[in-house]
Amino acid sequence: MSATPNSVQLTVDGRAIDVPSGTLLIEACKSTGHEVPSFCYYPGLSLQAACRMCLVEIEKTPKLQTACTVVVQPGMVVRTETPQVAEARKSMLEFLLTNHPLDCPVCDKGGECELQDMVFRYGAAESRFVEEKEHQPEQQFSPIVYFDYPRCILCFRCVRVCDEAMDVKALGIGQRGVRTLIIPNRPDGTLECEECGMCIDICPVGALTSHQYRYKTRPWEMNYVGTPCAHCGDGCKTTLNIRNNQILRGNNRDMTGINGEFLCIKGRYAGDFTHHPERLRQPLLRRNGQLQPASWEEALGFVAQHLKEITKRSGPRTVGFLGSNRTTNEENYLLARFARTVVGTNNLDHHRTADFAALAGALHRLGVKLGDAMMPATTGVNERGFWEHSDIVGVHERMLAALNSSWDDVRRLPDRWWQDDTVRPFRAELQEILRDNHRFVFSLIHKFNQAVIETPAVRDEITTDVILAFVAEIEHKLFQHF
Numbered sequence: 001m002s003a004t005p006n007s008v009q010l011t012v013d014g015r016a017i018d019v020p021s022g023t024l025l026i027e028a029c030k031s032t033g034h035e036v037p038s039f040c041y042y043p044g045l046s047l048q049a050a051c052r053m054c055l056v057e058i059e060k061t062p063k064l065q066t067a068c069t070v071v072v073q074p075g076m077v078v079r080t081e082t083p084q085v086a087e088a089r090k091s092m093l094e095f096l097l098t099n100h101p102l103d104c105p106v107c108d109k110g111g112e113c114e115l116q117d118m119v120f121r122y123g124a125a126e127s128r129f130v131e132e133k134e135h136q137p138e139q140q141f142s143p144i145v146y147f148d149y150p151r152c153i154l155c156f157r158c159v160r161v162c163d164e165a166m167d168v169k170a171l172g173i174g175q176r177g178v179r180t181l182i183i184p185n186r187p188d189g190t191l192e193c194e195e196c197g198m199c200i201d202i203c204p205v206g207a208l209t210s211h212q213y214r215y216k217t218r219p220w221e222m223n224y225v226g227t228p229c230a231h232c233g234d235g236c237k238t239t240l241n242i243r244n245n246q247i248l249r250g251n252n253r254d255m256t257g258i259n260g261e262f263l264c265i266k267g268r269y270a271g272d273f274t275h276h277p278e279r280l281r282q283p284l285l286r287r288n289g290q291l292q293p294a295s296w297e298e299a300l301g302f303v304a305q306h307l308k309e310i311t312k313r314s315g316p317r318t319v320g321f322l323g324s325n326r327t328t329n330e331e332n333y334l335l336a337r338f339a340r341t342v343v344g345t346n347n348l349d350h351h352r353t354a355d356f357a358a359l360a361g362a363l364h365r366l367g368v369k370l371g372d373a374m375m376p377a378t379t380g381v382n383e384r385g386f387w388e389h390s391d392i393v394g395v396h397e398r399m400l401a402a403l404n405s406s407w408d409d410v411r412r413l414p415d416r417w418w419q420d421d422t423v424r425p426f427r428a429e430l431q432e433i434l435r436d437n438h439r440f441v442f443s444l445i446h447k448f449n450q451a452v453i454e455t456p457a458v459r460d461e462i463t464t465d466v467i468l469a470f471v472a473e474i475e476h477k478l479f480q481h482f
Contacts, residue, residue, distance in 0.1 A: 010076040019072055026054055026067040034080050037089065037118050039204045040155040041068035045164055051096075051155055053118065055088045056080045064088055086122060093124035099133050099178075100205075101150050109206030111219040115153065141184045142191040144211050144269065145200060149181055152207035158182060158199035165262065168193045182207070197268045201251050201261070212269050213241075213249045222248065226256070231266040233325030234259075238267045247271030307343060320347035 007018045012032050019028045027043075029036045039051035047069050055064040059077035064085065067078075079085070096115065104110050119125075136149040159171045159182065170193035174183040184191045200208045222241045229236045229250075237257025238250045250268045255261045273279060283299030284291040294302075310319055321339045323332045332350075339345055 008072045008074050008076075010072050010074070010078065012078045013080055021072070023072050024068060025056065025065075025070040025072055025076075025078065028072050029056070029067060029078070029080055036067045036080055037114075037121070038068055039114060039153055040157065042157050042161070042202065045157065045160045048156055048160070051153065052092050053089055055085055055092075057082055057085055089118070090122045090124050093119055093122055094127060096153050097124060097127060098129050099150060100153065101133060101135075101148075103151075106215075107151070107206040108209045108214055109203075113206060114204035139189065140211075141189070142193075142195060144195050144197060144265075145191055146209045146211060146214065147182065148207050148209070151205050152182060153205055154180055155204060156182075157202045157204065158208060161198050161202050162193070166194075166196060166198060171199060195265045195269075196263065197265065198262060201253070201268075210249065210269075212272075216248055217243045226254075228257075228328070229263070229267040230326050231264075231270055236263060236267055238263055240271060247274055311343060316344035317347065319343055319345045320349065321345070323348065323350040325350060 006021055008021050008023070009016060009018050010028065011017070012029055013034055015032055017028065017032055019031060026036050026038060026041060036054045036056060038054040040048040041051075041054060049066045049069045052066065054067040056067045057079040058065050058070070059079075067080075093115075097119070100115070104113070104116060107113070110116065134150060139147045139149070141147050156173065159173060162171045163169045170185045170191050172183050172185060174181055183189075186192050197210060200210050219241075222243045225240045225242060226237060227240060229238045235257075236259035237252055239252050239254065240247050241249045241251070248271075250263060250271055252259065252261050252263060259267075283294045283296060285294040285299060285302055286292075307319065319339075321335055321343075323335050336348055339348055
């Protein structure tokens with residue numbers, strides 16, 4: 001077997017293999033079916049070599065080496081399952097279990113715990129340590145994330161994935177030695193982040209657990225269903241974990257789909273809407289002033305009849321259709337075909353949340369002067385009158401979802417955000433908005449006008465492009481933290 005260009009030939013447990021040059025030894029071993037255990041190593045994250053579980057023998061090397069940090073070399077001979085390697089891994093497990101609580105029967109990670117699997121594989125059933133284990137109360141980092149300090153094995157996966165993959169840096173490392181622990185980024189011991197839950201999913205043990213999933217089931221009691229996430233139009237793939245026809249959590253550990261294993265807070269935790277008591281489960285028709293349940297045949301017949309009446313009376317151009325970013329491309333395509341070929345209208349749009357820049361652009365295209373429209377006190381039009389203006393109807397709906405943004409998330413914006421050059425001149429006005437819980441979007445633009453546009457003469461010099469750029473910048477800076 002000869003090595004191809006840009007590849008390296010080595011031997012793993014007696015089997016000659018070719019792998020691309022630069023491959024880590026742990027990945028080369030995986031390609032042969034020899035899975036080298038590790039806690040701290042994770043594909044795509046920086047190398048840590050903290051857990052020492054991936055030790056292997058390399059010929060002509062006097063000591064065991066960590067497979068997660070060694071790059072393959074031509075002619076390398078590696079052995080992954082010798083008595084010396086097995087004893088080293090067993091000893092590392094004994095060290096990890098020195099202070100690790102043996103609470104597997106009540107730990108949410110039971111059944112999918114990597115430490116549990118490794119102890120089952122290598123033993124370490126007996127311990128030479130007689131000292132009492134250290135007990136610490138469980139901490140709640142956020143409404144979602146719980147941290148159990150004694151269970152933590154200091155692999156630092158959570159810190160690295162939050163820093164390197166999510167670029168949030170909400171978790172860090174505190175103290176040193178045997179007192180080392182994972183700490184959140186707020187002085188009061190809570191998290192300031194998007195609550196994506198990636199740190200929970202990547203934890204190899206039960207140190208980080210989810211509020212949504214706690215004490216509800218075991219992995220072997222659930223069914224796993226892969227599906228596109230229904231909460232936006234990005235097309236991420238999520239795996240729904242279902243028990244008794246109820247979604248208990250979402251993840252994507254097989255790393256398929258455009259998102260790999262990453263999910264936002266909605267994709268991972270927003271499955272509870274399926275059993276919400278206010279969820280519409282069948283069509284409703286208004287009869288005698290009351291919404292009453294109806295069959296699909298009745299509802300579709302009602303819609304078809306009224307579409308015919310409207311198009312016959314006023315023409316197809318008076319009819320419009322709203323698609324959704326929560327449906328598939330095929331479904332939206334069928335809606336477009338129905339609108340254009342059956343009804344005969346080109347009035348098609350969709351709903352997109354927090355689209356501030358699109359609102360300003362739409363106002364500009366409609367010929368509405370932003371300086372006047374955004375200052376009701378100056379023009380004599382009240383706030384409600386502005387939103388109900390005939391030229392604005394159909395556009396303002398896009399703003400309504402943003403007006404009810406999560407104030408808790410907004411208040412937790414990091415201090416570095418307030419120092420941004422774009423935001424600094426309006427810091428006082430923005431903070432006043434957040435403190436007073438005013439409706440965010442309208443108040444933000446109104447405060448902008450009050451702070452910058454003092455007189456009509458100055459207001460006329462502020463062009464649509466200036467305000468559009470400001471709104472787009474605020475949208476980008478603020479909603480990247482949601």
